[in-house]
Amino acid sequence: MTNLLVRLERASVRFDKLQVVDDVSLDVHRGDIVTIIGPNGAGKTTLIKTVLGLQPLTSGSIHKTPGLQIGYVPQHLQLQTTLPLSVRRFLSLTGASTKECQAALHQTGIPQVFRQSIHHLSGGEMQRLLLARALVRKPDLLVLDEPAQGVDINGQAALYDLIRSFRDQLHCGVIMISHDLHLVMAATDRVICLNQHVCCSGYPEDISHDPAFVETFGRPVAESLAVYQHHHNHHHDLHGDVVDERHSSQHQDACDHHVHS
Template structure:
């Protein structure tokens, strides 16, 4: 597989080994401008390892990686651990990734966390922390936004709104989005393309097609896909998302860095 320069990021034949155990096997992946791609798969499928490899944090054992020269990345990790004895409030945490205080204030207001700016980062709830991490990723004005389990810790009632917010961010900023999730049901309406991963690419395509694929059903069990339509609807109108949220180069054969 060749990787065209029209893509923001891509992988061809990507493999990752840990202690002689193959974790990722011959992964082909591309992500274009304004495209939302979601990686799904069971625990241990290699989703976070693939993201780390695409970001350059994990060296592949084989294969090729390509990123657009000068690509600006915004990364929202699955979790961040902050030392309990370190005095840091949300405003200071956000300023670590921003050049201007005004940008912090604008982004915090956009995500409904302006009221948390003076709060200690260690005292945030799970949902509050996820919104702060998303704000920090957006402060880099990314061309590619990478989100590892972005709705983790968000109340179930607000998860659909959170994913709609991500789509709205894509529409407004024109960035590409790579998301990791373990549940296709929740991201159905927010993604353009799904890659089902279990050490290798099991299936890929539009979420409706993936939900009917035998490989997907084998991984996640069952044949009843009616639940996948819960959040699916046309996107020819605007969502009042923010108030709802406020309510609550090539690389060939090389070594492996375990």
């Protein structure tokens, strides 16, 4: 129990007559990466809002370890383009020091944007900035709602690698929502398939063969998920470009990816 960060027990959320989340139980411990997948309208964002304390439960219970620090990366961040806002100012709104803000940008691989306008960032840079903003809180739990949205396929893989590295460095837990099934299967420890209720859950390599998964996502999707060993001697940056080729002989990763065949 000492490593338990969050426990949901029979959690339900209803809006008037609409059942959005129904009887969901979930434990997240330090070191866990739990990915919630499901169709649009399945209640995924509502569920994590209960963890964040933004959405009360209609029934059931939630337990959080005392003093739990949560870092949150939202699905969307709408900013008026007429509002002058630098990356430096945006991060300082967390109350973190300049040194802490710069360190977080270094951790996420975008130290060069510190003095730039937030409106001039690419999709990959923006997602990493939001991740840096979550990291300055030194979180026990990272909550990520579609963290790779707006990032190309190679940039997504790099971002998921980064999330795993932060899990290892901080020994934190991670709850992540994603539709990127082909990459998430390699990026997570546990998958929960949600469609108001928990349809199925388990290890990534098992979940795609579960009948409930096939019923929710369709047989063609489930059958097209295949595991392969991707041996590469290069890195991709947040734009998906190949980098560090000079050191390729010193870097060879073997990482499982699930892709569409």
